[in-house]
Amino acid sequence: MKFAHFADVHLGYEQYNLPWRAEDFANAFKNAVKIAISEKVDFAIIAGDLFHRSVPNPKTLNDAIEALSALKENEIPVFAIEGNHDKSIREMSAYNLLENLGLLNVLGLRKERIEGDNVTSVRVENVYLVKGVYKDVEIIGDKHRTRWQLEKVLPLMKSDGKSILVLHQAVKEVVDVDLEMGWDLTIDQLPEADYYAFGHVHLHREKKIGERYLVYPGSTERYDSREASSFFFYGEKLEKREGERKGFCIVENFKPRFVEIETRDLYAISIDSEKKVEVEKKFLEVLHMIKSSAIAVVKIICSETIDSKKILEMALNRLKHAEINFKRREVETISKFVSENEFFNEFEMKLLEILREGGDVNIKSAIELVKEHFSIESEAKAVEAKTIEGKEELVQERREERKEVKKRVKTLLDFV
Ligand SMILES: [Mn+2]
Structure with a gap:
């Protein structure tokens, strides 16, 4: 049994507001698919974030x-x-559309x-768990969930025989501290499986749990400067460090093999100098070491004000x-306007996306999303239960929390 494990493809991501970057992301996936076909895999898994946006x-x-049609033509x-x-909280998502076209199977609770x-x-409580089947192996998974949803959902994701668990979540033991990313679950929460096909962490990571592998293939293109192909640090002297490789995994008998795909180079360059003339000299030196097809993300620290426009022109x-x-x-001031991605967290970005589309349906969707994120319904039930027990203090506490939530949402709406 041999399969391809893809994740975080982010089709449609116009990185740095550049439409041609979305083409880079599409090409990376198309190349990955080509390799998977030539490797004659039995099936393929996409562990979330096929698209950059839900619409x-x-x-x-x-x-x-x-x-996906290329995979279908090859009976994969x-x-x-x-x-x-x-992920979508609408009745029909882009994945459902692809499913109706016979191009993929959506796993999870439905x-x-x-x-x-x-x-x-299989019926679980009042819903169904839709799972994939390949010979004697079950492919079990569910869409991205909040931490408290996961506590309820994870125990349902079990299999009696051989299985692959597909999730789009951050596992505490695998997430790098310097990624500044929260985590959703710990390894001991995971149900038994023979391979853990994960997505969400954009760097390629493999963790052995006993004899089993938990794998993040990483995003198929360079999503931000933490995933640069090379890192340059130019303080006293120039230092260069190799960056991240991009690709996906071919998994044979539950053992992963990373397959690299060619992507456009993205350089992360840091320059630190006292004088602005030194900055320009150092930058020029680095520029002569990198490919012309590349993207550079440059951080400059200088005691004097530099001519940013001149530096950009040089680049x-x-x-x-x-x-x-x-x-x-x-x-402590940055000359550049902070981008939305840096300013808002993932949930807030998602909310912004829905609200920007406008319309009553989307307002409803936005409210649903806020409820889901802050688990307002279950909190409300908790408040109810506590009232019966007569614990007024806790009720007050919950009210305060709810007020906090409302305040945050209002700020966000103000921004829109
Ligand atoms: Mn992602």
């Missing part, structure tokens, strides 16, 4: 259809779960029973694209 534009949908079934970026060549359903003369961030030493 992909037509071009992005077309890219997804093209890539695809099993997928929705990630935090592309209202309706689904039966097919490669999927079956664009040689490179496809550059982002320049300047920070004056000991002064």
Whole structure:
């Protein structure tokens, strides 16, 4: 048994507001699919974030259809779960559309029973768990969930025989501290499985749990400067460090093998100098070491104010694209406007996305999302229960929490 494990494809991501970057993301996935086909895999798994947004534009949908059709033509079934970026609380998601086109199978808890060549359903409580089947192996998974939803959902994700567990969550023991990412679950919460096909962490990570592997193949393209192909630090002297490899995993008998895919180079360059002339000299030196097709993300720390426009021109003369961030030493202001991605967390970005589309339906969706995120319904029930027990203090506490929630949402709406 041999399968491809993809994750965090982020189709449609116009990184740095560049439409051609979305093409890079599409090409990375198409190349990955090509390799998977040539490797003659039995099936493929997409562990969430196939799309960058839950409402992909037509071009992005077309890219997804093209890539998935190639797998279909080669009789390779695809099993997928929705990630935090592309999950939808609407009745029908982009994944459901692809499913109706026969291009993938959506795994997870659903209202309706689904039966097919490669999927079956089991009843769990008042819903169905839709799982993939390949010979004697079950492919079990569910879309991205909040931490408290996971506590309820994880115990349902079990199998009697051989199985693969597909999730889009951060596992505490695998997440790097310097990623500044929260975690959703710990290893001891995981149900038994023979392979853990994960998504969400964009760097390639493999963790052995006994004899089993828990794997994040990482995103298929370079999602931000933490995933640069090379890192340059130029303080006293120039230091260079190799960056991240991008790709996916081919898994044979539950053992992963990382397969690299060629991507556009993205350089993370840090320059630290007292004088602005030194900055320019150092930057020019680095520029001559990198490919012209590349993107550079440049951080400059200098005691003098630099000519950012001149630095950007120098960069664009040689490179496809550059982002320049300047920070004056000991002064805590950044000359560049902070982007939304840096300012808001994932949940807030998702909420913004829905609200920007406008319309009553989306307002409802937004409210649902807020409820889901802050688990307001269950909190309300908890408040009810506590009232019966007569614990007024706790009720007050919950009210305060709710007020906090409301305040936060209001700030966000104000921004919109
Ligand atoms: Mn992702």
